[in-house]
Amino acid sequence: MIDYNYSSKLTMLQNIIIFWKRRNISPLGKITVVKSMLLPLFTHLFIALPSPGVHILNQIHNCFYNFIWDDPLKIKHNILIKPYEEGGLNMIDIYSFEKSMKLTWIKKLALCTGKCFVLVYSLFDVKKMLNMGNAYVQKIVKRLTNTFWKDVLNYYSIYVNTFKICTFDDVLNMPLFYNDNFKIGMNCIYDKNMYERGIRLVRDILCTSGGFKTKNDIENYTGKVLNFLFYEGVKRTVSDFIKKSSFATVNKSNTTGVFFSSYLNVIVFKAKPNKSIYSTYTFNKEKPTCQNKWNEIFNNIDWKFVHNFVFENSRDTYIQWLQTRIVHRILGTKSLLYKMKIVNDNLCSFCKKHEETLTHLFWECEHIQPIINYIKYSMNLNNINFPNISCQDVLLGICSEKMTPINILFLEMKRYVFICKKHSKIPTVPGLKNSFQLAWEIQKHTICQGSEFPNWSVVRLLINEPIT
Numbered sequence: 286m287i288d289y290n291y292s293s294k295l296t297m298l299q300n301i302i303i304f305w306k307r308r309n310i311s312p313l314g315k316i317t318v319v320k321s322m323l324l325p326l327f328t329h330l331f332i333a334l335p336s337p338g339v340h341i342l343n344q345i346h347n348c349f350y351n352f353i354w355d356d357p358l359k360i361k362h363n364i365l366i367k368p369y370e371e372g373g374l375n376m377i378d379i380y381s382f383e384k385s386m387k388l389t390w391i392k393k394l395a396l397c398t399g400k401c402f403v404l405v406y407s408l409f410d411v412k413k414m415l416n417m418g419n420a421y422v423q424k425i426v427k428r429l430t431n432t433f434w435k436d437v438l439n440y441y442s443i444y445v446n447t448f449k450i451c452t453f454d455d456v457l458n459m460p461l462f463y464n465d466n467f468k469i470g471m472n473c474i475y476d477k478n479m480y481e482r483g484i485r486l487v488r489d490i491l492c493t494s495g496g497f498k499t500k501n502d503i504e505n506y507t508g509k510v511l512n513f514l515f516y517e518g519v520k521r522t523v524s525d526f527i528k529k530s531s532f533a534t535v536n537k538s539n540t541t542g543v544f545f546s547s548y549l550n551v552i553v554f555k556a557k558p559n560k561s562i563y564s565t566y567t568f569n570k571e572k573p574t575c576q577n578k579w580n581e582i583f584n585n586i587d588w589k590f591v592h593n594f595v596f597e598n599s600r601d602t603y604i605q606w607l608q609t610r611i612v613h614r615i616l617g618t619k620s621l622l623y624k625m626k627i628v629n630d631n632l633c634s635f636c637k638k639h640e641e642t643l644t645h646l647f648w649e650c651e652h653i654q655p656i657i658n659y660i661k662y663s664m665n666l667n668n669i670n671f672p673n674i675s676c677q678d679v680l681l682g683i684c685s686e687k688m689t690p691i692n693i694l695f696l697e698m699k700r701y702v703f704i705c706k707k708h709s710k711i712p713t714v715p716g717l718k719n720s721f722q723l724a725w726e727i728q729k730h731t732i733c734q735g736s737e738f739p740n741w742s743v744v745r746l747l748i749n750e751p752i753t
């Protein structure tokens with residue numbers, strides 16, 4: 286049944302892709318198509334049916350991947366799914382997305398009481414599952430035969446396992462029992478009497494001053510005798526954990542009431558729970574390989590800025606994609622195309638003398654330097670305080686808010702140079718000015734907020750400047 290549901294959607298997916306492939310859009314535009322048109326085909330199935338299994342998810346993943354990249358020069362998937370500032374393009378990871386969709390059921394379980402989940406209540410103890418740590422979830426998963434709920438709990442367990450503690454409240458709201466973080470010897474802690482009297486989270490065994498409740502306090506509260514060794518063991522494992530979480534010991538807040546565990550707090554109360562759960566699943570420590578190469582050429586690169594600035598400063602997808610390819614070193618320079626055996630030589634399209642690397646194409650070439658000099662000259666003439674501009678500034682941007690107009694200027698310059706290369710024309714100063722003029726005309730008619738106009742101040746100065 287699952288395969289049947291998915292196969293019709295997969296056919297639809299392929300048809301939509303054939304339609305969009307005919308249009309000449311950049312991977313950035315295609316990612317928008319994936320997220321707004323292709324992904325919604327599956328959202329409902331992901332929520333309502335058991336996991337389709339790796340073979341179907343692989344098929345969807347491959348369809349997306351082949352759709353986005355018909356160019357042999359690609360960005361790795363693990364990087365592509367990261368946010369802009371980490372060098373990604375916010376691409377969706379279908380495997381994580383499917384998991385995060387299933388977890389919407391955990392929110393429903395946490396909020397709905399009563400009859401709506403009769404079936405689920407017959408399968409496992411929902412309350413315990415929500416109030417305890419991962420070991421308990423695992424225990425249920427092992428004996429569940431219902432594949433749908435097995436998937437939901439399995440994904441919940443992965444989420445709990447990778448949960449990152451961010452605040453001291455997260456520490457206070459850790460489930461005390463069946464939590465892999467709290468062990469006596471090899472075993473997770475659990476005490477039936479304490480649990481039944483409502484002691485569930487770390488905060489429940491702490492006083493308002495932050496210290497532990499005494500053995501007596503707990504015994505008075507539960508009305509049952511507490512094993513001395515158990516009490517000491519709990520104290521030790523919990524205080525070890527608090528120390529390890531490296532938050533300065535903060536006094537426990539005085540608020541009383543019902544608390545959800547830290548895991549559920551994200552799922553139930555966060556404004557966009559799916560997004561933060563999804564990012565827990567996609568998290569990886571991989572860094573874009575381009576960073577190593579640029580670090581060999583330039584100094585002190587602020588990577589967060591370099592990856593992000595084009596998206597902050599331009600809405601033009603041509604510019605965004607051009608700059609992304611420069612940063613990731615996947616722009617089709619002849620140096621790169623020669624290495625890939627796509628062209629017969631690696632010589633610069635303009636001067637035909639030197640290797641056409643990124644730094645040569647946008648800075649060193651004898652046909653580019655006059656353009657840079659013209660820009661410098663015009664700026665001096667207009668009394669613009671201009672730092673000693675470098676190759677790094679032109680290629681990777683200048684990290685300063687004040688420099689936004691200059692960053693925009695060089696983004697536009699690179700557009701002009703790259704278009705010249707594509708049309709086998711030598712870049713010239715009048716050509717550059719025409720290109721700026723056109724870009725500014727388009728800009729004027731597309732931006733609605735006047736606040737963006739100042740960012741174009743330097744480009745505007747340059748087109749009003751007569752050529753000397």
Ligand SMILES: [Zn+2]
Pocket residue numbers: 633634635636637638639645649650651652
């Ligand atoms: Zn050249």
